[in-house]
Amino acid sequence: MIKKESYIGKSVKRKDGPEKVTGSAKYVGDLKFGSMLYAKILRSKYAHAKIIRIDTSKAEKLPGVKAVVTGKDFPQRMGLYLLDRTPYAVDKVRYYGEPVAGVAAVSEEIAQKAIELIEVEYEELPAVLDPREGMKEGAPLIHPDLKNYEHVPAIYPKPDTNISNHFKIRKGNVEEGFAKSDYIFEGEYYVPQIQHTPIETHTAIVMCDSTGKFTIWSSNQSPNAVRKILSHSLKIPMTKIRVLGPYCGGGFGAKAGVNIEAPLIPLALKLRNKPIKYVTTREEEFRDTFVRQGMYAKIKTGVTKEGRIVAQELEMVWDAGAYNEYGVNITRAAGYSSAGVYDIPYMKTDSYCVYTNKPNGGPLRGFGMSEMHWAIEQHMDMIAHKLGMDPIEFRLKNIQRDGSTNATGQVLKDVGIEKCILRAKELIGWEEIKGEPKPELSSGKVRAKGLACMIKAPAMPNNAASSAIVKFNDDGTVALLITAQEIGQGAFTALAQICAEELGVPEDWIKVSQPDTDYTAYEWQTVASRITYSAGNAVIRAARDAKRQLLEMGAKHFGVPLEELDVYDGYVYVVADPARKIAVKDIALGLTLPDGSGWGGPVIGKGVFIPEGVVSFDKETGQSPKGVSHWTYGVQAVDIEVDVDTGKIDVKKVVAVYDIGKVINPDLAKAQTEGGIIQGLSTALFEEMKFDEKGKLLNPSFVDYKIATAAELPEMIIDFIETPLEDGPYGARGFGEHVMVPTAPAIANALYNALGIRINTLPLTAEKVRKAIKEKYGI
């Protein structure tokens, strides 16, 4: 018998590592073509205004300018879930920064000069900057034509309002639940709009050739979605659009769906055979790409004297910005996840996606979950303290377990949250906390611990599909053709490990392709922490298909039944007699029989995956026996020190424990978690987009939009629980986004445990904390 070594659970080195550290990796910004043109975009200086007149004549006359376009040149609306967005504003602008006109010129400098020569006359309209005002009757309508917009069936826009989606949960009669409760606790929480801040700003090159075929090189998470959306709006077949994805310098959701590609399309239509490049400036990146939606939450919770949650009523009002083509699904995801990790018999949730005259809300790492858990997880701690219970004890009484139902009425199984909580409790060294803290203020520093849980499912259409092609080369090495994107999360490495494991060839024989929609296998999008899970399953099936073909040739070669053969380390061998073996390279392109004739052919395996049995939520109740592919649970516990006199929070230690089903690559899983913790910490303490009363973003740069630096890094202790997922590859669950979700509420809970102050609005700036200390203690 051959002792096989598994690639699963092994810290294989990153496939993209050497290219990236040596500078060999190519990003879209690195690409240059002959006769390339450069685009610049003129952007609105009003949050909401009618466009009375645009005069582009001076710009058009500037030497070096090749094309000028405005909204009239391409008025088709596009979008992923709700088609509400045009590449350039048509008739009116809906946020400060919206594209109004575009220029392509022989240099960036000339394009910029041309932009400044365009005259636009506006008539200012009243702006909606607060979604709570925007959802009221009589508020200025941002999209008066909303009722005519195309959308997917799973979202519910309200005609003649600013509500682009209203997702409802009605689980039992919540009033009945409150009647059965001994205590009712209410709370309000808020998160501002924030930015993804990828290192590489959005960059694209678009070319339309003489036959009308588009080629798009883009720093993007969703090549297939880009192709689909553009094909629909251009009304051309998908064979006429090719999307390539070189390396992507960070996405975090900002590069999902169509982004900066869209404004280049009308320019490309006017200029055949000219690649047009657009590199988003950092200022534009902050304001004019997707941002994380703001959200106002109101929670009312009914509990018994014994500390059992009976009922929860939750209203979430999302500050979704000017275009909600993607944001509508964030609202939906938060809605169906609104039980958090808890087993709550009676629930009522209303999640409203509301148009505002602000930057476009879109997906940001774990979308909906960070925002919602900021509210729920603080609220749970608050209730525990009010009941005089330890926050962990209270949670253990109420968490979901096998057999519990969630918000959508789904009966859960393989629930690992209890194990996560207990492990985190142990790793942080939790000591019982009951009632209001009595801090010793005289030393100037107060230290305390806090904890928060989280849950998340991939937020995607029920039928979001993955596929993979495994193609052998002459020498036995393998091309794995997929359209998943490597956005830093390690997808290429994990998928290569899976492929090697299944094929029985060394991992370094696997070359993972970069997306090219003309040739690589379909992938819905690289979002939702779904690649290892969904594409991973497709790769397993493709590899097994290819392996079966190798075995068939082996069976023919050795004259033994296929079942008696296996593949390992690049050889097909007879299991009972491993000395009888043939190198994969000798059969990769077909078998040569003893008489010299050929048999079979080049080995190509294919695999596809769609999560099965995902059933749509009921429109009125949000109920579904299985509304999502799977859930992943996690916990973070933090240890913080607060400087009483300045209000500054120093996060000393973060413990993260996630039940990810199966750890495919321990080093990468750990690194992904560290990154999530840092991003979570950054949003907890620093990040906020600030606007003036006219809707202009005040901090579109790293000078005044701060993100955590290396100096802020806490000690991080990371551990994983492995409760296998029935249809996960080797049991693996998605978790790439989940790792930033509970950091902020855990810090907020620790702040309460330190000083008895609760700050309901993100971020927890030193100034806010100091103010709260002053108010509470008068010092």
Added chain:
Amino acid sequence: MLTPFEYVKARTLDEAVMLLSGDDRVKVMAGGTDLIVRIKDRLLEPKRVVDIKGIDGISGITAREDGVYIGAATTMNEIVRNKVIIEKFRVLGEGAHALGSYQIRNRATIGGNVCNASPLADTAPALLVYEAVMIAYGPEGFREIPATEFFVGPGKTVLKSNEILYQIKLPYYQGKAGGSYIKFARTKAVDLAIVGVAALVFDNDDVRIALGAVAPTPIRARKAEQFLRGKKFDQTIREAARIAREECSPIDDIRASKEYRLDLVETLTYRAVKQALANL
């Protein structure tokens, strides 16, 4: 994207002054970490940029009989690493170290930091407490300006448009001194000061305190200094910190409110003086 401008590297002080020609649209460049960003943001559209890094004596740190001379184009990292600075003028070393990131400190110069005249300049409070002398050069030759008189308002110094800062002299002081610079910002690195406080205490009981980011220019908290002279006990330091609070006039901005800055002045003045005493 940079708006095009003429770039000239001066080889001598006279050449630099000639190139400046008293025109406001000619800008001096040393490290460029502020200037180039401003040109990119189009806050400045100079027609000419005069690079002064090549001028003899304008970079480097020299200890002489009457003090330490720092060339205006000396980088922050050179200052941070310099032995004399570490031993004798640690507050300046701490200020230089608090600025930007390591990469920025490889480029950014002390001359640029002070001529930029931001009220929050990290090296300014140190220069105020060491009573540095700014040595400028113009058509009339050299001119010495006390650091305490150098700053006029946000972005404004007493330098004329045909003068450049050549060197900064840190005069030696009598006896022993302990100093400290405390910068309070949102993040622990790569951020602008919300408040910066420098304190310098001498074994002869003299005290100097300077505040950054809380007035139109970096300032000395002279009343607090006077109050503390000869009585540096915990309670009097607290009282001095309260006095310092009254000596400044901060504004609300995106980084902090006026009220919070005032609180910070009090807290940080107390801490800086305590730390300075500990370093004595």
